Amino acid sequence: MAFWSSTWVFTSKVPRKILFMFTLSLSVTYLFYSLMSCYGSLRFPLQENYVYQGRLVTEEATSATLREKLYSSTSQGFSDEDATERPPRAFSTSREDAGLEGTGTRPEPTEPGRARRGFSTTDSDPRGAPNCTSDYGEKKLPQAIIIGVKKGGTRALLEALRVHPDVRAVGNEPHFFDRNYERGLEWYRDLMPSTLEGQITMEKTPSYFVTNNAPKRIHSMSKDIKLIIVVRNPVTRAISDYTQTLSKKPEIPTFEVLAFKNRTLGLIDASWSALRIGIYALHLESWMQYFPLSQMHFVSGERLIVDPAGEMAKVQDFLGLKRIVTDKHFYFNKTKGFPCLKKPEDSSTPRCLGKSKGRTHPKIDPDVIRRLHKFYKPFNMMFYQMTGQNFQWELEESKESLSIRD
Numbered sequence: 001m002a003f004w005s006s007t008w009v010f011t012s013k014v015p016r017k018i019l020f021m022f023t024l025s026l027s028v029t030y031l032f033y034s035l036m037s038c039y040g041s042l043r044f045p046l047q048e049n050y051v052y053q054g055r056l057v058t059e060e061a062t063s064a065t066l067r068e069k070l071y072s073s074t075s076q077g078f079s080d081e082d083a084t085e086r087p088p089r090a091f092s093t094s095r096e097d098a099g100l101e102g103t104g105t106r107p108e109p110t111e112p113g114r115a116r117r118g119f120s121t122t123d124s125d126p127r128g129a130p131n132c133t134s135d136y137g138e139k140k141l142p143q144a145i146i147i148g149v150k151k152g153g154t155r156a157l158l159e160a161l162r163v164h165p166d167v168r169a170v171g172n173e174p175h176f177f178d179r180n181y182e183r184g185l186e187w188y189r190d191l192m193p194s195t196l197e198g199q200i201t202m203e204k205t206p207s208y209f210v211t212n213n214a215p216k217r218i219h220s221m222s223k224d225i226k227l228i229i230v231v232r233n234p235v236t237r238a239i240s241d242y243t244q245t246l247s248k249k250p251e252i253p254t255f256e257v258l259a260f261k262n263r264t265l266g267l268i269d270a271s272w273s274a275l276r277i278g279i280y281a282l283h284l285e286s287w288m289q290y291f292p293l294s295q296m297h298f299v300s301g302e303r304l305i306v307d308p309a310g311e312m313a314k315v316q317d318f319l320g321l322k323r324i325v326t327d328k329h330f331y332f333n334k335t336k337g338f339p340c341l342k343k344p345e346d347s348s349t350p351r352c353l354g355k356s357k358g359r360t361h362p363k364i365d366p367d368v369i370r371r372l373h374k375f376y377k378p379f380n381m382m383f384y385q386m387t388g389q390n391f392q393w394e395l396e397e398s399k400e401s402l403s404i405r406d
């Protein structure tokens with residue numbers, strides 16, 4: 001009886017309160033978790049950005065994850081080399097084209113004029129996942145452009161810059177100032193990712209550097225634009241350029257044949273684009289007619305490989321950005337033979353550039369290389385003088401000739 005009465009007490013007076021408290025706490029817990037999961041899919045850009053930046057400075061470990069989220073929508077598909085062979089409207093979206101390693105499904109080509117935010121380059125690609133900032137902010141014309149040079153290391157630089165939370169860049173090469181100019185500035189602007197206050201919009205199209213109209217056109221868009229040029233020993237650059245063409249057209253003549261108008265007379269064919277692009281002083285002259293040197297920054301393609309963090313520090317300074325991309329973000333990948341970006345904790349996606357970057361170059365006759373070094377030397381000297389920077393390509397030459405003699 002006592003048992004029953006105590007049970008009765010339990011289910012009548014005291015229990016009512018307990019039950020009420022219990023139900024209340026369950027409801028609160030439920031509400032809390034619902035809100036939390038909802039938060040994951042909701043986007044509060046300003047708040048996220050603020051929290052992100054706050055953490056970035058103090059918590060390096062978690063910043064990688066947040067950074068991934070922040071720049072995810074910049075992954076709009078890129079094509080460094082195929083742009084010439086593709087109609088400009090069909091933008092490539094695969095990681096392979098992007099020069100990023102990893103296999104990926106190829107989504108439907110997208111009209112550049114239409115919203116291309118948040119698409120996925122691969123299912124597992126965190127950069128393709130919906131992004132907390134992508135739908136917010138405004139599309140702006142770029143404030144900085146990597147204008148060259150082809151095969152200089154422009155993709156490596158852009159990908160490293162995209163790690164920075166204050167940089168948002170279009171993945172593809174828009175080729176606006178050389179091939180798509182007639183489409184108009186609104187078309188160009190629409191290609192850009194949306195940016196929040198304080199973020200820089202960027203793009204890279206290495207052919208601008210050698211496009212006659214590009215300096216004038218870019219100047220008419222913005223007098224204050226910042227221009228970045230990645231330069232590399234013009235001889236190695238030419239071989240890299242040739243290697244790329246050879247990979248697509250294996251039937252082309254040898255480098256040695258293409259490099260000369262008349263090899264016996266030692267007449268170099270400077271009209272061959274692979275060689276002409278490397279006459280940096282010549283091209284720079286056109287840019288200097290429109291822009292002061294203070295608006296240009298030259299990156300050493302060689303140093304970008306041996307000391308990516310050092311080059312990145314200078315680029316970030318030039319862009320007025322905090323030095324956020326540092327040596328912590330890079331590691332040397334022995335298999336690739338190049339520095340790669342460290343894998344974000346929550347991603348299985350490799351962060352090395354793809355197979356089209358870092359190709360094995362064919363062996364070129366050392367005599368031809370020597371002659372090319374000689375050909376470029378005065379132009380290089382002029383270039384060092386114009387930029388006030390010595391890229392020391394002649395040192396490389398003497399190292400090469402020493403190893404040939406050995």
Ligand SMILES: Nc1ncnc2c1ncn2[C@@H]1O[C@H](COP(=O)(O)OS(=O)(=O)O)[C@@H](OP(=O)(O)O)[C@H]1O
Pocket residue numbers: 080081149150151152153154155156206239240241243301304305338339340352353356357358359
């Ligand atoms: N981190 C890293 N990983 C791979 N490759 C790197 C890297 N840094 C610089 N490079 C050099 O970049 C060269 C390709 O230059 P670009 O990206 O400017 O080429 S392109 O003009 O966009 O086609 C490419 O040239 P090749 O080695 O001749 O393929 C590389 O030497």
